[in-house]
Amino acid sequence: MAELVPDAGFLKNGKLKNALLQHKALSRNGLSERLFGLLFSGLVYPQIWEDPDVDMAGMELSPGHSIVCIGSGGCNMLAYLSRHPSSIDVVDLNPHHIALNRLKLAAFRSLPGHSDVVRFLAMENVSGNVEAFDRVIAQNLDATSRTYWQKRRWNGQRRIEVFERNIYRTGLLGRFIAVGHLLARLHCVQLTELANAKSLREQRHVFDTRIAPLFDKPLIKWLTSRKSSLFGLGIPPQQYDELASIATDGSIAPVLRQRLEKLACHFPLKDNYFAWQAFMRRYPTGDEGSLPTYLKAENHAAIRENVDRVQVHHATFTELLASKPADSVDRYVLLDAQDWMTDQQLNDLWTEISRTATGGARVIFRTAAEKSIIEGRLSPALRAQWTYLEERSHALNLQDRSAIYGGFHIYVRSA
Known part of the structure; x- marks a missing residue:
């Protein structure tokens, strides 16, 4: 498992730079990319903004499936565990997201009951969460993630103290x-x-x-x-x-x-x-109202039972897939990452997806605009291996409660 580097900024994060930078530094687009990279090098998403219920419907997620997904805030990865997949590989280029994903997994692994998890991850202005971290969660974290959350910020407070206020305002x-x-x-x-x-x-x-x-x-x-x-x-x-x-x-x-x-x-x-x-x-x-899917009482037991089926990697999606054998992954969750990609990056990604996909594998992703980002950009040989479920994609996009994206898309490995 790749370890994160605490406080690794954009200038030190070669994986993020390679994914983001497409123009010369002194060009207008290049300056814009680098400004975004500097902002993106900190914690971005305390909560993921893709609807996990739409994800699971689009994937037709069932027990025994193997999944590769992007981590972001970690909420959806945990929701998938309620369906008893055989494994989930989580990738992210942001070390802060890596630390957050591992912390949320450790909270389910360590805290005694559902109400304790909700208190730690969902409530604001509560006392005792730092004590819970020190007493039971920290020992279930890898050393690097534990150091990350114990690190003191400019005001002398440890990062973990945000869970006694409201992490979702950060x-x-x-x-x-x-x-x-x-x-x-x-x-x-x-x-x-x-x-x-x-x-x-x-x-x-x-x-x-x-x-x-x-x-x-x-x-x-x-x-x-x-x-x-x-x-x-x-x-x-x-x-x-x-x-x-x-x-x-x-x-x-x-x-x-x-x-x-x-x-x-x-x-x-x-x-x-x-x-x-x-x-x-x-x-x-x-x-x-109701809490996120991963924090609902009816899903707690299954998620806690399955937390050890998750591995979190500081890696690109393509990089992680390149390490996997052929015919080994059932479901792929790309979020909106392809909106960032060049044609070469898209084709490299789908080459690895096609190599590792099992029969009937599904890929889901979202786009800022309504149209699918891969149409007309993948090589004909790659595109021919996948069937676009356009009507189903459109129907599920209407059900996406996050409402941020223009399109939700499902591709199935052709027979």
Whole structure:
């Protein structure tokens, strides 16, 4: 298992640089890529922003499947364990995500019950989580991850202490959401007003009358016309260009408004923890709504039983697959990583996917724009090995509660 390097920045992270950098340093695009890389070298996603229920439906995930997936915040990998796969290999280029994935696995392995896991991973402003880490979790972490969470920050506090406040308000995404709330307040709008809605009709009213008009404000339109404005969402320059390709007036504000409308209006609040994180900056409690799939009581026993079936690697997807034998992987979860890739990188990736795929293997991924990113870019020989389930992909995309992406895509290994 590859070990992470604590505090490895973008300049030291050769894997991330190789994945991201496509232009010369002093070019406009090159500077944009390097700025994003510097921001992306810290913790980005305390919570993953892909709907795990859609993932598992798209994969038709069943007991005994072997999975390779991208880690991000680790929530979906844990949700997959509820279906009893034979193994999960998690890859990520960000050492902070590696540490977070391993910590979440250790929490399930170490803490005595479901309520303890929820207290540690889902609640805000609680005491005792640091004590739980020191007493039972730390001993179940590898040495490097343990050092990561024990490291003191500029203010003297250990990193692990964020779990006594609200880890979901930290990281690049957490700060981006905070800025969104600040911009709304500058225009006399409190995004937390959505929590008062008791029905889809009331959610629609709050969005139409309070939130949607923000996207017509000159400041919002100006900000969203700049690539760097969306770096906080983890959207690199290449992915911004994908979003801009479906914009009509040079600003992606209308695209963002459409995505936020789906998040706010298309699913009951009680069923959409993604909306709670975006608008209330926390998870629901009590009767307010349901927690993420991996934190639901009915999934706890299965996840705890299966945590040792996961291996977490600081590696690229292609690199990890190259180490695996042929005909050995059933399911692949690429998130939106292909939006970053050159044609060469895409073909290298799918060469390894095709080599390692079992009969009937499935690949799922998301895209910023609606269309599949691989169409017209893979070599004909590679593309011929896979069948695109276009109708099923579209149907499941409509069910994706995170609402961030334009497309969800499923490919099945052809017979």
